[in-house]
Amino acid sequence: MLKNLLLLAFISCVFCKEYYTVVFDAGSSGTRVYIYKIKQRINLLPEIKLVINHKETPGIDDKNIEDVESYLESFTRIIKDNVPDNFKKFTKIHFLATAGMRLSKKTEAHRKLDRVRKVLRNLKPFPYDKSNVRIMSGEEEGAYTWVATNYLTKQLENANKSQTIGIVEMGGASSQIAFLKEGNILANFFQAQIGLKQFPLYSHSYLHYGKDKALEWIRSYLMRKHKKGIIEDPCMVEGTDDGKEFRVANRTFKAKPNYEECVRLINYFIYEAPDDRCYPTPCAIGTTYQPKPDENMKFYTLATFFWSLKNLKLHDQRENVKDYDQATFTIENVKQKIRKYFNDSDPFKELERNPKFPLRKELFSSLYAIELLTDGLNFKEDRVFTAVSKIGDHSIDWTLGLALRLADFKICDQKSTQIHLLKQGGTLIFPSVGLLLICLITAYAFTKNTLL
Template identity: 30%
Template sequence: MEAMKISKPFYGLGIFACVAIYVVYVKWHLDSKPISGITEGAIESRTDKLDHQTLTMNDAAFYGIMFDAGSTGTRIHIFKFTQKSKETPKLIHETFKALKPGLSAYADDVDKSAQGIQELLEVAKDDVPMELWKFTPLVLKATAGLRLLPGEKAQKLLDKVKEIFQASPFLVRDDCVSIMNGTDEGISAWITINFLTGSLNAPRKRSVGMLDLGGGSTQVTFLPIAETTLQTSPAGHRTSFQMFNNTFKLYSYSYLGLGLMAARLAILGGIEGQALKEGEELISPCLSPGFQCEWEHAEIVYRIKGQKAGEPLYESCSNIVAELLSQKVHKTQEVKDLDFYAFSYYYDCAAEVGLIDKEKGGSLSVNDFEIAAKYGNSV
């Protein structure tokens, strides 16, 4: 992998920008007419100005609202676009806010999920001009957190959100709330980063890959240059779609259970979604000897404890991680020669140990993570 770029604006934008782009883009062209024109648990609120371009009378401004229901939090992205006649929409402004915990935490009491959704809708009302509310699409896409739930529980949560959305003043379609499958999640992130970097105009020359690390799953997506990459990849790792009169054939896969929190639980020896008996502990050489604490994941509190390893700490933990990944992850050689943009927990981990600037992001290699772990700055 030539370089991994972790940039603050793209981190904040999140992986769902392109879904909103897609929603408003399709709506725009189907309509063929212009449109005039915090409670406990809050963890982040900001507005990003992605482009300070002065709008002219020839630019039409419109909005899209995207809820990202992840395993560790629910986030709202409010996108403002402009579009000149017969041109691709341009994203000029984004408002972002996130709340903890994730929607899946309310699986046994769906009514409690309403407060957070309503709070985020108020952010949208403040950001979108009132005269454009009824023209502004409102969409929620859920990811690994809900994919890991039993189907009936997940559906009850989706039904509750849809009920709240339908009572809002925004544009709500029948399919406004859904669970995204892992492939679509990867495609969405790939479109987003290549849309924003201007690479979609010449994707085979300039496109970049995408790495996203959520709480419950992780995605890798890129446009292969070598046809043999697709030919030798498992069927589930290949996908294609059409956009802007082009067909894109991507390598894309979502590893459910290898998000940061889910993988951490597996590495510690626990089982996703299974409560431990009273007093039972998870003991692992991936934690320093003598270390012990309580760790909460998916509303289950685990007691975790370090142990003395038979070999150096890094090697002991690395062997456990390598064994887990070797059973689940498909390897392809072409990634070594490509640049990737990384999102979400990749950003958090890199910033936490000083590999990138916390505010600006930065560029690094996969080996930088390994060095940080090996020499004591464990992520």
């Protein structure tokens, strides 16, 4: 008995606690569940491994309230199958809805989340916490994406905070920007506490400014402008599999590509307020305050900036590489390539067709994303961006940033370390020096006991 207890104490000194965290990302286009295995390390950030991620479409905001339980069945089965039995009682489940649910009617959204809570409350033996099911703010989404990016690039461990990487992300319903900003941040401030370090972030989410919402707005605008007859759409090119004409909301649209007119419509959507209506200054889209990031700061652009541009071969120096996870681009180069697509009578003849990614919608998404960077977020056209989908084996997801933020840093920080004496069911906290002495004494006692 003594030998086993000493061995357990010694292992607790040398190895930090391992555990699992489950995070749902309930987005506008679908719902994903991520299961992470987290290992604490002394004086280091945790080691996080993605066990599995699983996606179902459409998103929960498109499901009827009475269908929520059945919608979650495959997710609960995956959670049960991928979290080991001896960890289930201690594995917390977080269900966070993003932009799609933010746009839903408040009463309907709350009723759906109540159904989610019912499912998770009955998912035994996993612990249940009502507050873990909620709609997350756009600022959180941007900030946790920033955390994930800088964790994977090891910038969180860098003593020089100025080398951290900013992020711009575009989804279907919203776009996010987050970057570190020293000095005063007058609005949209988010303090990221990671371990013993604090990172003052500017983080903002532009709701309705995702690629799908932008396309919906432009088509609604064209329908209001043209009450009858066929509507000519300047943002849709010809020469695609789905034909020159197409139907939207019982109206017939006709592709009539016009690069300049499409840019004009996008810029009408991404309006900038006059100076006398911008307070505090400077402003980005509308009257939204956004400080200027450092000109030398590196920015990763995610989601639409990667996939839509990749599908159309718009990234720099990647034309002959079929599969890649990162690529650079400048705004001016991408605009030149997009303009060529608009002027070509058969623009996609050399591209592979994929029904999941209609190419003329991808072209609009690419042009809109680029215009958002310049006319919306005020980046210069010659600035070099890095479009990223993965870093190593990890995709860049806000769920990873949240998992890191939720990690119990009291276990392995520089000030104190916990020794979990599982046999006694207690937790003791010792200063680092004291912990070292205890580890040495335990190791000596264990060795002596073994030899005896």
